[in-house]
Structure formats: structure tokens, C-alpha cells
Amino acid sequence: MAGVASSSRQRSKIAPYLMILPALAYLAIFFVVPFWSLFRTSLSSSGGSIYMPTLTFNWDFGNYAHAFSAYQDQILRSLGYAFTATVVSLLISYPLAYVIAFKSGRYKNLLLGLVILPFFVTFLIRTLAWKTILADDGFVVQTLDAIGVLPHDGRLLSTAWAVIGGLIYNSMTFMILPLYVSLEKIDPRLLEASKDLYSSNVRAFSKVILPLSLPGVLAGSLLVFIPAMGDFINADYLGSTQTTMIGNVIQKQFLVVKDYPGAAALSFVLMALILAGVLSYTRALGTEDLV
Template sequence: MAGVATSGRQRSKIAPYLMVLPALVYLGIFFVVPFFTLAKTSLSTSGGSVYLPTLTFAWDFANYAEAFSEYREQIIRSFTYSLAATVLCVLLAFPLAYVIAFKAGRFKNLILGLVILPFFVTFLIRTIAWKTILADEGWLVGALGSIGLLPDEGRLLSTSWAVIGGLTYNWIIFMILPLYVSLEKIDPRLIEASKDLYSSNTRSFTKVILPLSMPGVLAGSMLVFIPAVGDFINADYLGSTQTTMIGNVIQKQFLVVKDYPAAAALSLVLMVIILVGVLLYTRALGTEDLV
């Protein structure tokens, strides 16, 4: 009996490791190996031709220096656009998530379905649709011009605001859902208690609702900001040569120029900057309630 009990305890100790083993193998194959391959490529020198490039590992850190010196403007622009889109997503998604969580009643599932429905259409099609809407000959430009909100020669397409608007629209769903989940978990009796203590609506929001919804704000901000920084579709279709983001540069270096070391170095630089920014952001807001 003692032997059976001992073997049972051993199996119970091994079981958790066996359960996470598939995930670890998956991460090892599809994340760790590509990451080290990318790092090795970033320290290589390229040769050959555009049609048949060759790579030689040479600890070439000059690729990183060139990434900062030549594409600093695109890096800054990418983070600026993404930050603006994230802020807009918070401002637009919070009221909607609040209404769904507290005011929708039996229509809650219907409204959630309507929110999610447009995102069943592929990312590219939605972006091209916005290109049509914002076109110079489109109805939106004509309508804004007729009421004096846009100059005669003014345009919406190929501007910074078009790119930021595209980023906001395409990623806002990743802000709405975490905010809704966070708000839906708030006990309405806490809000009622604040009103019983003669708190105004504004004070109830700032002292009760907003602090309790911060896990959703934090999660939504990261889910929007991180993919938006590396996005190149919106800048490609809604922007111009003056609104190029770092994702466009990386895509061109990989697929057109075939300068793989430069593209890999840019990718790693972007990854490190995002990682540092996320760590600082989560440290500032806290992550205890995310689990």
C-alpha cells in the first residue's frame, strides 16, 4: 500500500508538468526558435543579388545602428499613431462597454453581437472599405465640405488622421471586450453605496467605476497598442509616403529590398521598445486584478 501511495504522489507531481508540456513545445517551436533565428539574421551581413540573397553571420551590430539612424522617424511615427489610436479606443469603447454592462438589460447579448459582427469581415476588406469612404470623391468628403467642416481642396485620405482612424476602427474591438468584461464584474451595489454616501455621478465614476475597471483598460490598451505599432495595412491603404510606419519599412525590407539583416534588426528593435514600454505601463497601473 505504501508503494502505491508513493507512486500516486509521484504521478500527481508530474501531472502538472505533463499538462503544460504541449504548450511549452508549441512555444519552443513557433516562438523561441524563430526568435533566435531572427536575432541571428539581424547580426548577419547580406550578399548575393536581390533574387538570390545570401547571409553570413558576422556579429554585425551596425544593423542596429542603421535601424535607429535611418528609420528613427518611422519608429517615432508608429508609436505616436498607435498611442493616439489607443487613447481614442479608450474614449470610444468605455461608454459603449458601460452601456452594455449596466444599461442594456435583456438586449446585452444582441448589442454584443452587433459590436462583434463587423469584425467577421477580414481586416483587409474593412480597411479598403474605409479607403472608399474617405476618398476625395467620396460622400464623406462632400458632406463635410458642404457644411464647411472641410476646405474646398481639403481631403481625408492619405493623411495622418486617416491612418489613426483606421487603426482605431480595426482594433477597437480588442478594447471593447476587455472593458465590458471588467465593468460587468463590478457589483452594482458598490455604485449604489456611493450614491447613498451622497456621491455625485462624476465622483462615483472616478472613485468606484474607473478604479475597478482599470484591469480592462490595461488589458485593452495592450491588445490595441501592441499590434497597432507593427501594423502596415492601414498606413499602406489610408496613408501616403509621409505617413509611413515602421511596419511598412520592415515589410519592404523583407519582401522587396530583400535586406534581411536590416529587417530583422528593425523587428527586434521594435520588439524591445514595445516590451520595455509594456513593462513600464503595467508597473504603473498594476496587474494584480488581471488574473
């Protein structure tokens, strides 16, 4: 009996590790191996021709120095665009998520469906649709020109505002849904208790609703900011050469110039910047209630 019990305990200790083996294998194949390959490429030197490039691994940290010096403007522009898109998306999405969570009643599922509805159309088609909407001869530009918001012969397409607008539209759903989940979990009795304590609506929001919804703010902000930093579709179709983002540079270096070490170094620079921003942001808001 003692041997059977010992064998059972042994199996119970091994079982959790066996259960996570598939996940570990998946991460090793599709994350660790590509990550290591990209890292080696970023420290390699490129040779040969543009049609037959060759790579030599030689710890060439000059690729990182060149990435910072040559593409500083694009890096800063991407940070600015992503930050602006995140802030504006939060300001727009929070009232909408609040209304859906607390005021929509039996229309809650309908409104959530409308929020998700744009994702039934591909990302590229949605972006091309905005290119048509913001065209110089389109309804939006003509209307803004007629009411004097835009100067004569002014335009929206190929501007920074068009790129930021595309980033906001294409990622706002990722802000709304986490906010809705956090707001929907708030017990309405807490709001009633704050009113019993003679709290105003503004004070109830700042002291009850906002702190309890911070996990949603954090999750939504990260889901918008991280993809926006690496985006290149919106800048490519809605912007111009003056609105190029770091994602456009990486795409061109990989697919056109065939400068694989430079593109890999830029990719790691982008990852480092995103990681630093995420760690700073999560440290400021806290993550203990995120999961």
C-alpha cells in the same frame, strides 16, 4: 503498501510536468526557434544579389545602429499613431462599454453582437471599405467640404488622420470587450452604497467604477496599442509616403529590398519598444486584478 504509496506520490509529482509538455513543445517549435532564427539574422551580414541573398552570422550590431538612425522618423510616427489610436479608442469605447454593461437591459446581447459583427468581414476588406468611404469624391469628404470643415479641395485619404482612423476602427472591438467584462463584474450594490454615502455621480465614477475597471482599461489598451505599432495595412491603403509606419519599412525590407538583417534588426527594435511601453504601462496601472 509503502512502495505503492511512494510510487503514487512520484507519479503525482511528474504528472503536472507531463501535462505542460505539449504546450512547451509548441512554444519551442513556433516561438523559440523562430525567435532565435530572427535574432541570428539581425546580427548577420547580407551578401550576394537581390535574387540570391546570402547571410553570414558575424555579430554585426551595426544593423541595429542603422535601424535607429535610418528609420527614426518611421519609428516615432508609429509610436505617435499607435498612442493616439489607443487614447481615442479608449475615450470612445469606455462610454459604449458602460452603456452595454449597466444600461442596455435586454438589449445587451444584441449590442455585443453588433460590436463583434465587423469581424465577420476580413481585416483587408474593412480597410478597403474605408478607402472608398474617405475617397476625394466620396460622401464624407463632400459633406465636410460643404459645411466648411475641410478647405476647398481638402482631402482625408492619404493623411495621418485616415491612417489613425483606420487603426481605431479596426481595433476598437479589442478595447470594448475587455472594458465591458471589467464593468460587468462590478457589483451594483457598490454604486448604491456610494449614493447612500452622498456621493455624486462624478465621484462615484472616479472612486468606484474607474478603479474597478482598470484591468479592462489595461487589457484593452494593450490589445489596441501592440497591433497598431506593427500595423502596415492601414498605412499602406489609407496613407501616403508621408505616413509610412515602421511595419511598412519591415515589410519592404523583407519582401522587396531583401535586406533580411536590416529587417530583422528593425523587428527587434520594434519588439523592444513595445515591451518597454507595456512594462511601463502595466507598472503604472498594476496587473494584480488583470486575470
